[in-house]
Amino acid sequence: FGELWQRRTTIQVADGFDYELLGIEDLVRAKKTQRDKDWPMIRRLVDAHYDRHQDTPTPQRNRFWLRECRTPEILVRLAAENPDAANELALERPLLLAAVQGDRQTLECELEAERLSEMEADKQYWTPLRKELEAMRRDKRNRDGG
Template identity: 40%
Template sequence: MGGQACIVYGASEFSRDVDLAICAAPDNLARLGAALTDLRAEVIAVPPFEPEVLARGHAVHFRCAAAGDMRRDVMAVMRGVPGFETCWARRTIVPLEGVGDVDVMGTEDLVAAKKTRPDKDWPVVRRLVDVHYRQFAGEPTPARVAFWLRELRTPEALVDCARRAPEAAGTGGRGHRRPRAPEAAAAVGPEREVVAYARRAASGGLPLAALRAALAEEEDRERAADDAYWRPLQQELEAMRHAAGRRQQKLPPGGGGPTL
């Protein structure tokens, strides 16, 4: 997941680290621990590499001496992202020369994971969905249309999708229509306000500037939700930092910080 996954999908994001979404089951954590030991990984400050910490939604940060000090960030729970089993079932498997198959978080879940407070993540969210729309607009399915209506953030693309949504099911082979999907619009949730704006814009009843403003307001609400999610976790991190600082003061000369 993270910046490296965005590069795979063509929504490029320069990234100096590797973010991993993991299954936090004990046997899998043991395997991860063994791999990190091979990489001579050290935990960077706080939080510690512990199952209960991951279960609360914290990311654990490592610096890997055997990989040019590359940073690895590990998470098991993310706001708005389904559990590991669902993400695993929806993953993309990408073959990399000299490496082998790499399991990359699916676009839908990666988009959800990227809806965070930092400014840098929102252009990536937009590009991820735009790339998906350009790639599959000619092969719509109810699930894809629902995803696009939920997540498209480029006004022109959202208007195009809203205009085409009634015909999303398309025509099957031999002249038979595939089952129409009237549930596609409803599947976006109780109501994504900007979809109604996009439909009005598609009929010429609303300028794109109004849709663009509505999308900005929606983004602000998502940022506020992410801030509310992280606020108690940040308070926990501050408490961990203070506790680690007190322990560090008690260490004899030459005492080290937390390591894996």
């Protein structure tokens, strides 16, 4: 997250408040957590970005959509329109092979497996950090006499 935060954009609005903004790619990456409620948001964010920009695709946008899209119909369409990119990106996201083949049923299963894998990875990342924070809290309570 620190790396993503370094790439943020800060804007100041007329009322004097500063707002810290993440780009769509970084926001999607940051939302890949173990919380169930984040995954529908990822789908909506990528789908909305696709809906807004599908008439003006760029290689960068196509690659982003192929890497992050969670909607089978859109993935199948993108893979059909960009088979070289889809096959290349399948090395890092194997479910794209099902998209290239137009196999929506397999794609849905693989999207769910991908979600569960990402959630588990996030859990594994945070488990030792939570333990460390809990130990720090206990130490502070003990020092404070509480």
